[in-house]
Amino acid sequence: MAFLEIKNVRLAGVSAGVPSTILSNLDSQLSTEYEPEAFVKQVGVKERRYSEILTTSDLCYGAAEKLIADLGWDKSDIDGIIFVSQNADFFLPATACILQDRLGLSKECYASDLNLGCSGWVYGLSYAASLMTSGTIKKVLLMAGDAKRRTKQTLVDPIFGSAGTVTALEYDVNAKAMQFHFGTDGSGFDAIIIPDGGARNQMTVDSFHEELLDGKTLHRFQVRMKGMDVFSFGISTAPKTIKKLASNYGFEYQDADYFVFHQANMQMLGMIQKKLKIADEKMPTCMYEYGNTSSASIPLTIVTQLKGRFENKPTKFICCGFGVGLSWGTVALETNNVIVSDLVEMSDEEVDKKYVV
Protein backbone atom coordinates (compact mmCIF):
# COMPACT_ATOMS: atom_id res chain seq x y z
CA MET A 1 0.00 0.00 0.00
CA ALA A 2 1.39 3.37 -0.95
CA PHE A 3 0.96 5.11 2.38
CA LEU A 4 3.71 7.21 3.89
CA GLU A 5 4.12 9.15 7.13
CA ILE A 6 6.88 11.73 7.37
CA LYS A 7 7.88 13.22 10.70
CA ASN A 8 10.03 16.19 11.72
CA VAL A 9 9.27 18.41 8.71
CA ARG A 10 7.16 21.55 8.75
CA LEU A 11 5.75 23.65 5.97
CA ALA A 12 7.36 27.04 6.62
CA GLY A 13 6.10 29.10 3.70
CA VAL A 14 4.41 29.24 0.31
CA SER A 15 4.73 31.62 -2.64
CA ALA A 16 3.64 31.72 -6.25
CA GLY A 17 4.80 33.51 -9.37
CA VAL A 18 2.62 34.17 -12.43
CA PRO A 19 3.10 36.16 -15.64
CA SER A 20 1.51 39.62 -15.38
CA THR A 21 -0.27 39.14 -18.73
CA ILE A 22 -3.89 37.97 -18.52
CA LEU A 23 -5.53 36.08 -21.39
CA SER A 24 -9.32 35.97 -21.41
CA ASN A 25 -11.04 32.86 -22.68
CA LEU A 26 -14.04 34.94 -23.69
CA ASP A 27 -12.05 36.72 -26.38
CA SER A 28 -11.15 33.79 -28.58
CA GLN A 29 -12.61 30.87 -30.50
CA LEU A 30 -11.58 27.94 -28.33
CA SER A 31 -13.10 25.07 -30.22
CA THR A 32 -15.15 24.43 -33.30
CA GLU A 33 -17.59 22.54 -31.07
CA TYR A 34 -18.72 25.08 -28.48
CA GLU A 35 -18.88 28.80 -27.70
CA PRO A 36 -16.36 30.38 -25.29
CA GLU A 37 -19.20 31.24 -22.84
CA ALA A 38 -20.17 27.57 -22.57
CA PHE A 39 -16.58 26.62 -21.84
CA VAL A 40 -16.20 29.29 -19.14
CA LYS A 41 -19.46 28.27 -17.50
CA GLN A 42 -18.80 24.55 -17.43
CA VAL A 43 -15.02 24.21 -17.11
CA GLY A 44 -14.77 27.30 -14.93
CA VAL A 45 -11.79 29.10 -16.46
CA LYS A 46 -12.53 32.71 -17.42
CA GLU A 47 -8.95 33.81 -17.74
CA ARG A 48 -5.43 32.65 -17.15
CA ARG A 49 -1.89 33.96 -16.96
CA TYR A 50 0.29 33.51 -19.97
CA SER A 51 3.69 34.49 -21.28
CA GLU A 52 5.53 33.52 -24.44
CA ILE A 53 8.78 34.38 -22.68
CA LEU A 54 8.77 33.36 -19.01
CA THR A 55 9.44 29.69 -18.28
CA THR A 56 8.32 27.73 -15.25
CA SER A 57 11.77 28.19 -13.75
CA ASP A 58 11.58 31.99 -14.19
CA LEU A 59 8.30 32.04 -12.27
CA CYS A 60 9.69 29.73 -9.58
CA TYR A 61 12.79 31.89 -9.33
CA GLY A 62 10.73 35.05 -8.73
CA ALA A 63 8.55 33.26 -6.19
CA ALA A 64 11.64 31.83 -4.45
CA GLU A 65 13.41 35.19 -4.07
CA LYS A 66 10.23 36.66 -2.57
CA LEU A 67 9.64 33.77 -0.16
CA ILE A 68 13.27 33.56 0.99
CA ALA A 69 13.14 37.31 1.77
CA ASP A 70 9.76 37.04 3.54
CA LEU A 71 10.98 34.08 5.61
CA GLY A 72 14.23 35.85 6.41
CA TRP A 73 16.15 32.72 5.46
CA ASP A 74 19.84 32.87 4.82
CA LYS A 75 20.43 31.41 1.36
CA SER A 76 23.53 29.59 2.56
CA ASP A 77 21.28 27.50 4.86
CA ILE A 78 19.20 26.08 2.01
CA ASP A 79 20.27 22.49 1.45
CA GLY A 80 18.07 21.35 -1.41
CA ILE A 81 15.81 22.12 -4.37
CA ILE A 82 13.24 19.81 -5.90
CA PHE A 83 11.86 21.21 -9.17
CA VAL A 84 8.58 19.59 -10.25
CA SER A 85 7.55 20.40 -13.81
CA GLN A 86 6.80 18.96 -17.21
CA ASN A 87 8.32 21.97 -18.92
CA ALA A 88 11.97 22.02 -17.94
CA ASP A 89 14.14 24.79 -19.39
CA PHE A 90 16.24 22.25 -21.31
CA PHE A 91 16.00 18.54 -22.06
CA LEU A 92 19.17 18.47 -20.04
CA PRO A 93 20.57 19.54 -17.60
CA ALA A 94 18.00 19.37 -14.82
CA THR A 95 16.43 22.78 -14.17
CA ALA A 96 16.98 22.39 -10.41
CA CYS A 97 20.74 22.67 -11.07
CA ILE A 98 20.29 25.99 -12.87
CA LEU A 99 18.05 27.28 -10.08
CA GLN A 100 20.73 26.44 -7.47
CA ASP A 101 23.16 28.78 -9.19
CA ARG A 102 20.62 31.41 -10.22
CA LEU A 103 19.37 31.73 -6.63
CA GLY A 104 22.94 31.90 -5.36
CA LEU A 105 22.59 28.85 -3.14
CA SER A 106 25.50 26.93 -1.73
CA LYS A 107 27.11 24.22 -3.86
CA GLU A 108 26.39 21.96 -0.89
CA CYS A 109 22.93 21.55 -2.37
CA TYR A 110 20.79 18.52 -3.23
CA ALA A 111 19.02 19.34 -6.51
CA SER A 112 16.77 17.24 -8.70
CA ASP A 113 13.86 17.52 -11.14
CA LEU A 114 10.69 15.50 -10.91
CA ASN A 115 8.51 14.98 -13.99
CA LEU A 116 4.91 14.96 -12.80
CA GLY A 117 1.98 17.27 -13.43
CA CYS A 118 -1.34 17.37 -11.61
CA SER A 119 -0.16 15.10 -8.79
CA GLY A 120 3.28 16.72 -8.73
CA TRP A 121 3.03 18.98 -5.71
CA VAL A 122 1.96 16.15 -3.42
CA TYR A 123 4.64 13.83 -4.80
CA GLY A 124 7.23 16.60 -4.61
CA LEU A 125 6.29 17.30 -1.00
CA SER A 126 6.85 13.66 -0.05
CA TYR A 127 10.11 13.61 -2.00
CA ALA A 128 11.47 16.79 -0.40
CA ALA A 129 10.25 15.98 3.10
CA SER A 130 11.70 12.45 2.91
CA LEU A 131 15.17 13.96 2.46
CA MET A 132 14.82 15.91 5.67
CA THR A 133 13.56 13.50 8.32
CA SER A 134 17.01 12.62 9.61
CA GLY A 135 17.86 16.27 10.21
CA THR A 136 21.04 16.70 8.20
CA ILE A 137 19.22 18.44 5.35
CA LYS A 138 17.29 21.14 7.19
CA LYS A 139 15.86 23.55 4.64
CA VAL A 140 14.51 22.60 1.21
CA LEU A 141 12.65 24.52 -1.49
CA LEU A 142 9.99 22.55 -3.34
CA MET A 143 9.32 24.29 -6.64
CA ALA A 144 6.33 23.21 -8.69
CA GLY A 145 4.55 24.44 -11.74
CA ASP A 146 4.07 24.54 -15.46
CA ALA A 147 4.24 27.53 -17.75
CA LYS A 148 5.70 28.11 -21.20
CA ARG A 149 5.83 24.87 -23.15
CA ARG A 150 8.36 23.48 -25.58
CA THR A 151 6.19 24.62 -28.49
CA LYS A 152 3.70 27.46 -28.76
CA GLN A 153 0.30 26.50 -27.45
CA THR A 154 -1.85 29.56 -26.93
CA LEU A 155 -5.38 29.40 -28.19
CA VAL A 156 -5.82 25.66 -28.36
CA ASP A 157 -5.14 25.42 -24.67
CA PRO A 158 -7.93 27.36 -22.90
CA ILE A 159 -7.80 25.38 -19.68
CA PHE A 160 -4.11 25.71 -18.82
CA GLY A 161 -2.58 28.72 -17.08
CA SER A 162 1.02 29.45 -16.15
CA ALA A 163 2.40 29.49 -12.62
CA GLY A 164 5.52 28.57 -10.70
CA THR A 165 5.31 28.04 -6.96
CA VAL A 166 7.67 27.56 -4.06
CA THR A 167 6.95 25.67 -0.86
CA ALA A 168 9.57 26.10 1.86
CA LEU A 169 10.14 23.12 4.13
CA GLU A 170 12.08 23.10 7.37
CA TYR A 171 13.34 20.43 9.76
CA ASP A 172 11.40 20.71 13.02
CA VAL A 173 11.18 17.95 15.63
CA ASN A 174 7.89 19.41 16.88
CA ALA A 175 6.15 19.26 13.49
CA LYS A 176 3.02 17.15 13.17
CA ALA A 177 3.64 14.20 10.84
CA MET A 178 2.56 14.56 7.21
CA GLN A 179 0.49 11.61 6.04
CA PHE A 180 0.35 10.60 2.40
CA HIS A 181 -1.43 8.23 0.08
CA PHE A 182 -0.26 7.69 -3.50
CA GLY A 183 -1.47 5.81 -6.54
CA THR A 184 -0.55 5.24 -10.18
CA ASP A 185 -2.32 3.75 -13.20
CA GLY A 186 0.03 3.76 -16.16
CA SER A 187 -2.58 2.05 -18.34
CA GLY A 188 -3.92 5.60 -18.74
CA PHE A 189 -0.55 6.91 -19.98
CA ASP A 190 -2.10 8.42 -23.11
CA ALA A 191 -5.05 10.10 -21.35
CA ILE A 192 -2.92 13.27 -21.24
CA ILE A 193 0.15 13.11 -23.45
CA ILE A 194 2.56 14.99 -25.72
CA PRO A 195 3.19 12.22 -28.26
CA ASP A 196 6.41 13.37 -29.94
CA GLY A 197 9.78 14.72 -28.90
CA GLY A 198 10.75 12.03 -26.42
CA ALA A 199 12.86 8.98 -27.19
CA ARG A 200 9.79 6.83 -28.02
CA ASN A 201 8.72 9.10 -30.88
CA GLN A 202 11.65 11.28 -31.79
CA MET A 203 10.94 14.70 -33.23
CA THR A 204 10.66 14.89 -36.99
CA VAL A 205 9.11 17.41 -39.36
CA ASP A 206 5.99 15.22 -39.31
CA SER A 207 5.62 16.00 -35.63
CA PHE A 208 4.23 19.38 -36.70
CA HIS A 209 1.54 17.78 -38.84
CA GLU A 210 -1.79 18.99 -37.45
CA GLU A 211 -4.86 16.84 -36.80
CA LEU A 212 -8.38 17.78 -35.70
CA LEU A 213 -9.06 16.11 -32.35
CA ASP A 214 -12.31 16.80 -30.44
CA GLY A 215 -12.73 20.14 -32.17
CA LYS A 216 -9.13 21.26 -31.66
CA THR A 217 -6.31 21.39 -34.18
CA LEU A 218 -3.22 19.88 -32.59
CA HIS A 219 0.22 18.78 -33.67
CA ARG A 220 2.24 16.08 -31.97
CA PHE A 221 4.32 18.36 -29.72
CA GLN A 222 1.14 19.69 -28.12
CA VAL A 223 -0.71 18.29 -25.15
CA ARG A 224 -3.65 16.13 -26.14
CA MET A 225 -6.18 14.94 -23.64
CA LYS A 226 -8.88 12.30 -23.58
CA GLY A 227 -11.21 14.60 -21.70
CA MET A 228 -13.92 12.07 -20.95
CA ASP A 229 -11.51 9.53 -19.51
CA VAL A 230 -9.68 12.13 -17.42
CA PHE A 231 -13.01 13.37 -16.12
CA SER A 232 -14.16 9.87 -15.11
CA PHE A 233 -10.79 9.20 -13.51
CA GLY A 234 -10.89 12.43 -11.48
CA ILE A 235 -14.39 12.13 -10.10
CA SER A 236 -13.86 8.53 -9.01
CA THR A 237 -10.22 8.60 -7.85
CA ALA A 238 -10.03 11.82 -5.81
CA PRO A 239 -12.76 10.90 -3.29
CA LYS A 240 -11.36 7.38 -2.93
CA THR A 241 -7.77 8.44 -2.16
CA ILE A 242 -8.97 10.87 0.52
CA LYS A 243 -11.16 8.23 2.14
CA LYS A 244 -8.31 5.68 2.01
CA LEU A 245 -5.88 8.08 3.65
CA ALA A 246 -8.31 8.94 6.44
CA SER A 247 -9.19 5.31 7.03
CA ASN A 248 -5.54 4.17 7.06
CA TYR A 249 -4.48 6.80 9.61
CA GLY A 250 -7.73 6.73 11.59
CA PHE A 251 -8.97 10.29 11.26
CA GLU A 252 -12.20 11.89 10.05
CA TYR A 253 -11.48 13.68 6.82
CA GLN A 254 -14.34 16.07 7.57
CA ASP A 255 -12.24 17.49 10.45
CA ALA A 256 -9.90 19.19 7.99
CA ASP A 257 -10.11 22.99 7.87
CA TYR A 258 -9.35 23.17 4.15
CA PHE A 259 -9.46 20.82 1.20
CA VAL A 260 -7.20 22.02 -1.57
CA PHE A 261 -7.56 20.05 -4.77
CA HIS A 262 -5.63 20.17 -7.97
CA GLN A 263 -7.57 22.70 -10.04
CA ALA A 264 -8.52 20.42 -12.90
CA ASN A 265 -11.95 21.50 -14.10
CA MET A 266 -14.72 23.14 -12.04
CA GLN A 267 -17.38 20.63 -13.00
CA MET A 268 -15.05 17.84 -11.87
CA LEU A 269 -14.30 19.65 -8.61
CA GLY A 270 -18.03 20.15 -8.03
CA MET A 271 -18.60 16.40 -8.37
CA ILE A 272 -15.74 15.61 -5.99
CA GLN A 273 -17.04 18.15 -3.47
CA LYS A 274 -20.51 16.65 -3.59
CA LYS A 275 -19.25 13.09 -3.17
CA LEU A 276 -17.16 14.02 -0.14
CA LYS A 277 -19.85 16.43 1.22
CA ILE A 278 -17.37 19.28 1.67
CA ALA A 279 -18.74 22.71 2.65
CA ASP A 280 -18.01 25.51 0.13
CA GLU A 281 -15.96 27.56 2.61
CA LYS A 282 -13.60 24.63 3.16
CA MET A 283 -12.84 24.18 -0.52
CA PRO A 284 -11.10 27.18 -2.08
CA THR A 285 -10.57 27.29 -5.84
CA CYS A 286 -8.58 29.57 -8.14
CA MET A 287 -9.56 28.13 -11.52
CA TYR A 288 -11.72 31.02 -12.61
CA GLU A 289 -8.81 33.47 -12.73
CA TYR A 290 -5.78 31.20 -13.17
CA GLY A 291 -6.98 28.05 -14.94
CA ASN A 292 -5.41 24.65 -14.46
CA THR A 293 -1.80 25.31 -13.50
CA SER A 294 -0.69 21.67 -13.22
CA SER A 295 1.55 21.02 -10.20
CA ALA A 296 1.28 24.69 -9.17
CA SER A 297 -2.46 24.56 -8.59
CA ILE A 298 -2.50 23.53 -4.91
CA PRO A 299 0.05 26.09 -3.64
CA LEU A 300 -1.36 28.75 -6.02
CA THR A 301 -4.81 28.20 -4.50
CA ILE A 302 -3.35 28.62 -1.01
CA VAL A 303 -1.55 31.84 -1.98
CA THR A 304 -4.42 33.46 -3.89
CA GLN A 305 -7.40 32.27 -1.82
CA LEU A 306 -6.23 31.60 1.75
CA LYS A 307 -3.57 34.24 2.45
CA GLY A 308 -4.42 36.01 5.71
CA ARG A 309 -6.86 33.33 6.87
CA PHE A 310 -4.81 30.52 8.39
CA GLU A 311 -1.14 31.38 8.80
CA ASN A 312 -0.91 31.87 12.55
CA LYS A 313 -3.21 29.21 13.93
CA PRO A 314 -3.05 25.42 13.76
CA THR A 315 -4.75 24.53 10.47
CA LYS A 316 -5.47 21.10 9.04
CA PHE A 317 -5.17 20.71 5.31
CA ILE A 318 -6.03 17.85 3.01
CA CYS A 319 -4.46 18.39 -0.40
CA CYS A 320 -5.08 16.10 -3.34
CA GLY A 321 -3.56 16.06 -6.82
CA PHE A 322 -4.66 13.76 -9.64
CA GLY A 323 -4.14 13.58 -13.39
CA VAL A 324 -1.45 13.01 -15.99
CA GLY A 325 0.26 9.64 -15.57
CA LEU A 326 -2.30 8.66 -14.52
CA SER A 327 -1.01 9.56 -11.09
CA TRP A 328 -2.55 10.71 -7.83
CA GLY A 329 -1.53 11.68 -4.32
CA THR A 330 -3.14 13.03 -1.17
CA VAL A 331 -1.53 14.57 1.88
CA ALA A 332 -2.94 15.47 5.28
CA LEU A 333 -0.81 18.04 7.07
CA GLU A 334 -1.20 20.55 9.85
CA THR A 335 0.34 23.99 9.53
CA ASN A 336 1.10 26.79 11.99
CA ASN A 337 3.21 29.95 11.76
CA VAL A 338 3.38 29.82 7.99
CA ILE A 339 4.59 32.66 5.78
CA VAL A 340 2.44 33.17 2.67
CA SER A 341 3.98 35.68 0.28
CA ASP A 342 1.96 38.10 -1.83
CA LEU A 343 1.44 36.79 -5.35
CA VAL A 344 4.50 37.60 -7.45
CA GLU A 345 3.45 39.00 -10.85
CA MET A 346 6.29 38.94 -13.32
CA SER A 347 6.87 40.84 -16.55
CA ASP A 348 8.60 39.35 -19.57
CA GLU A 349 11.66 41.51 -18.82
CA GLU A 350 12.31 39.34 -15.78
CA VAL A 351 13.21 36.37 -17.95
CA ASP A 352 16.49 34.60 -17.24
CA LYS A 353 19.26 36.18 -19.30
CA LYS A 354 22.25 34.34 -17.88
CA TYR A 355 21.65 30.63 -18.51
CA VAL A 356 21.32 31.04 -22.24
CA VAL A 357 22.97 28.93 -24.90
Place this chain on the structure above:
Amino acid sequence: MELNDFIEKFAEQFDETDASEFKADTEFKALDEWSSLSALSIIAMIDDEYDVTIKGDDIRNSETIEDLFNLVKSKA
Protein backbone atom coordinates in the same frame (compact mmCIF):
# COMPACT_ATOMS: atom_id res chain seq x y z
CA MET B 1 -33.82 2.26 -13.27
CA GLU B 2 -36.33 3.45 -15.84
CA LEU B 3 -35.58 4.36 -19.43
CA ASN B 4 -37.93 7.36 -19.45
CA ASP B 5 -36.38 8.71 -16.29
CA PHE B 6 -32.90 8.31 -17.85
CA ILE B 7 -33.98 10.13 -21.02
CA GLU B 8 -35.38 12.99 -18.94
CA LYS B 9 -32.13 13.37 -16.98
CA PHE B 10 -30.15 13.08 -20.20
CA ALA B 11 -32.21 15.91 -21.75
CA GLU B 12 -31.63 18.15 -18.72
CA GLN B 13 -27.93 18.36 -19.64
CA PHE B 14 -28.76 20.36 -22.78
CA ASP B 15 -29.68 24.05 -22.93
CA GLU B 16 -30.65 24.61 -26.54
CA THR B 17 -32.14 21.31 -27.67
CA ASP B 18 -35.83 20.92 -26.83
CA ALA B 19 -36.58 18.13 -24.34
CA SER B 20 -39.11 16.64 -26.78
CA GLU B 21 -36.27 15.83 -29.18
CA PHE B 22 -34.80 13.27 -26.79
CA LYS B 23 -36.14 9.76 -27.43
CA ALA B 24 -34.85 6.26 -26.74
CA ASP B 25 -33.60 5.98 -30.31
CA THR B 26 -32.09 9.47 -30.51
CA GLU B 27 -28.55 9.28 -31.85
CA PHE B 28 -27.24 11.77 -29.33
CA LYS B 29 -23.81 12.39 -30.84
CA ALA B 30 -25.54 13.64 -34.00
CA LEU B 31 -27.34 16.42 -32.11
CA ASP B 32 -26.23 19.92 -33.10
CA GLU B 33 -25.65 20.81 -29.47
CA TRP B 34 -23.54 17.72 -28.71
CA SER B 35 -19.89 18.54 -27.87
CA SER B 36 -17.05 17.25 -25.75
CA LEU B 37 -18.47 19.44 -22.97
CA SER B 38 -21.89 17.73 -23.12
CA ALA B 39 -20.09 14.40 -22.86
CA LEU B 40 -18.64 15.49 -19.52
CA SER B 41 -22.08 16.56 -18.28
CA ILE B 42 -23.50 13.16 -19.22
CA ILE B 43 -20.68 11.34 -17.39
CA ALA B 44 -21.31 13.58 -14.35
CA MET B 45 -25.08 12.99 -14.46
CA ILE B 46 -24.68 9.21 -14.66
CA ASP B 47 -22.18 9.20 -11.82
CA ASP B 48 -24.40 11.41 -9.69
CA GLU B 49 -27.77 9.78 -10.39
CA TYR B 50 -26.79 6.14 -10.85
CA ASP B 51 -23.46 5.84 -9.03
CA VAL B 52 -21.85 4.42 -12.16
CA THR B 53 -18.65 5.92 -13.59
CA ILE B 54 -18.63 5.43 -17.34
CA LYS B 55 -15.58 6.07 -19.53
CA GLY B 56 -14.95 7.70 -22.85
CA ASP B 57 -15.27 4.40 -24.71
CA ASP B 58 -18.74 3.87 -23.24
CA ILE B 59 -19.85 7.14 -24.85
CA ARG B 60 -18.00 6.36 -28.08
CA ASN B 61 -19.54 2.88 -28.33
CA SER B 62 -23.12 4.03 -27.71
CA GLU B 63 -25.19 5.37 -30.59
CA THR B 64 -28.61 5.95 -29.04
CA ILE B 65 -29.71 7.09 -25.61
CA GLU B 66 -31.11 3.61 -25.04
CA ASP B 67 -27.68 2.06 -25.81
CA LEU B 68 -26.19 4.19 -23.08
CA PHE B 69 -29.08 3.42 -20.73
CA ASN B 70 -28.52 -0.32 -21.20
CA LEU B 71 -24.82 0.07 -20.59
CA VAL B 72 -25.37 2.01 -17.35
CA LYS B 73 -28.01 -0.50 -16.26
CA SER B 74 -25.57 -3.36 -16.77
CA LYS B 75 -23.01 -1.64 -14.55
CA ALA B 76 -25.41 -0.41 -11.86
